[in-house]
Amino acid sequence: MKCNRLVDVGRRQFLRGSAMATAGAAVVAATGAPSKAAVPPAQLDYPSTRLANIADLKVNEPVDIEYPDADSPGILIKLGQAVEGGVGPDRDIVAYSVLCPHRGWQMSYNADDRTLNCPGHFSRFDVEAGGQEVWGHATQNVPQFTLRVDDKGDIHAEGCSDLIFGRPSNVL
Numbered sequence: 001m002k003c004n005r006l007v008d009v010g011r012r013q014f015l016r017g018s019a020m021a022t023a024g025a026a027v028v029a030a031t032g033a034p035s036k037a038a039v040p041p042a043q044l045d046y047p048s049t050r051l052a053n054i055a056d057l058k059v060n061e062p063v064d065i066e067y068p069d070a071d072s073p074g075i076l077i078k079l080g081q082a083v084e085g086g087v088g089p090d091r092d093i094v095a096y097s098v099l100c101p102h103r104g105w106q107m108s109y110n111a112d113d114r115t116l117n118c119p120g121h122f123s124r125f126d127v128e129a130g131g132q133e134v135w136g137h138a139t140q141n142v143p144q145f146t147l148r149v150d151d152k153g154d155i156h157a158e159g160c161s162d163l164i165f166g167r168p169s170n171v172l
Contacts, residue, residue: 044160051076051095054088054153062109065095067145067157072164073098074145075109075116076155083128087147087155095145095157096131099165102138116142131161 046068105120123136131142
């Protein structure tokens, strides 16, 4: 009998919480005020930094970079086919942090399947799909650097999609 009462109390609390959540959603819908969760995260703006020139890149051979500073290793890579977020004449040049977003281990690039791989807990990230995690313990994708190519073919990093592992804020 005592167990059934606990189940009934649990059901009542669940239903009361559900009713409150529904009411909150109705207020947002009626007023048009978005919740904070509905606002997408902003691009992290770091200083523009020249990384390389298009002529320096070979398809599927990463170039080691540091962005936005020496404490942030990354790679710049020409993939040989257009990808989302890619720059350059073929829209195939991308750059990523190589610090795993799970625990900050330094990842390595696997040219065979075009992934960044963490030696710590074996998370894997697809560099052709915006750094999306394809396996492992990480709970977010690897940060991708925003790139720009100037009229001389110089490649500049100008921001980052997510917070780089180990940084308490979005500023230098």
